[in-house]
């Protein structure tokens with residue numbers, strides 16, 4: 001797929017910037033958005049020239065949720081039988097880092113999409129919420145789980161049971177976002193952060209991402225073992241030799257990705 005209709009993809013040196021672009025529906029996530037996003041991310045993950053991706057939306061909305069109009073006519077058999085939203089699990093399996101740059105509404109599936117990314121940079125205008133209960137449903141792309149991991153039981157429970165939104169400052173205090181930046185600077189700051197990551201040794205980037213994610217899947221002792229194995233493995237890379245030599249010689253490292 002080359003010409004997308006619901007997203008824009010732009011490469012800025014080693015950073016892939018993906019912008020959701022369905023303004024009439026506040027970037028609601030329909031099947032076409034999912035297909036296009038998965039295609040763009042697979043291309044990003046496979047491209048040795050690319051090191052980190054940023055996903056953003058518009059000033060008004062990162063994404064206002066799964067597309068309610070697309071879902072409204074679906075029944076249980078269709079939803080369950082086709083495992084309708086399971087494609088999003090593929091999104092979360094992207095190996096290289098993906099940063100969410102969120103301005104405006106990140107609601108329902110939009111909040112879940114942001115949380116599937118490796119971290120969230122928020123504009124001061126960002127609003128996060130899981131309002132599905134108001135539609136008599138629930139989060140379905142991992143929101144109840146990832147939100148509880150990110151902000152703890154009390155806030156996650158209040159948010160999913162009442163549907164209330166959380167502003168950027170509360171989200172930062174609660175640990176949902178890594179940083180708040182002025183809305184006008186959001187995309188540039190996210191791309192700059194992504195460029196920093198994309199400038200690191202590629203195998204170390206994959207390993208560091210993988211080990212932090214392991215903290216959410218494994219008991220502590222097993223996670224520490226997992227970290228140690230990856231750490232030891234990095235000592236088999238040319239880039240480790242180069243990285244440490246470059247430090248001693250007071251020069252930047254030149255990475256081979258090997």
Ligand code: HXC
Nearest residue numbers: 024025026028064065066067068069085108109139140141
């Ligand atoms: C489809 C949507 C939409 C959505 C907004 N729109 N959100 N269409 N799906 N999730 C459309 C509106 O219908 C409207 O289209 C246009 O976008 C502008 O929206 P308005 O409501 O007019 O804008 P505003 O008054 O500024 O209100 C913004 C808003 C509101 C607060 C974000 O749009 C809203 O509450 N949206 C729904 C949020 C939500 O419930 N999200 C969770 C969805 S369920 P028209 O054609 O009328 O101009 C979900 C399930 C996840 O995400 C689990 C999946 C497995």
